[in-house]
Amino acid sequence: MSTPRRTRDQGFITPLRPTAYLLHPDPDELSPAQVFHQVAHGFAFTxxxxxxxxxxxxxxxxxxxxxLGQPQSRQRSRRRLRPARLTPQQSAIALHYACAVELASEVFGSLALAEVWLVRPCFYFGGELPLDMLSNAVGFQALKVYLQQLAYGVYA
Structure with missing residues (x-):
């Protein structure tokens, strides 16, 4: 399913973390300023x-x-052009998505369960889809806090 990579210490193949597709070479080695610069430059479409x-x-x-922030009909015609890089806003949403998938996978135990959760209305968010919360920093922060509460067993 995901691109494998070899870990340094154990020598076996593990799947690549979602954020690693966007933040090269290793997301954990980047400072927040470096992440900001990558987002500001725009992630490669590929x-x-x-x-x-x-x-x-x-x-x-x-x-x-x-x-991409586009309705489906515009998005299809735009996909033919395939820009080399996303805009900073689009890149921020892509990073929010990668972080949300990563955190939700840890909380729910699998990628499949995390993705099902992302596309179903959530009572905590007033019936909004968690996926819709990723379009801005405030929504992403709310989603992150909620997932952290679930991870620690805090149901508010």
Whole structure:
């Protein structure tokens, strides 16, 4: 499903983390300022495409529409052009998606369960889809806090 990579210490192959598709070479080695500069420069279209191919088991078009900020009809015609890089806003949404998938996978135990959760209305968010919360920093922060509460067993 996802692109394998060899870990340094154990020598066995593990799947690539979602954020690793966007933040090269290793997301954990980047400072927040370096992450900001990568987002400001815009992620490569192919990197986002690889991320979605590896993580999206539900509806990849649904995620693309949210990242690109376009209705489906415009998004299809725009896909033919395939820009080399996403805009900073689109890149920020793609990074929010990768981080959300990563955190939700840890909380729910699998990528499949995380993706099902992302596309279903959530009572905590007033019936909004968690996927829709990723379009801005405030929504992403709310989603992150909620997932952290679930991870620690705090149900508010």
């Amino acid at each position: 990197d986002v495409q690889n991320l979605l191919s590896a993580t999206t088991q539900c509806d990849e078009q649904q995620v693309w529409r949210r990242i």
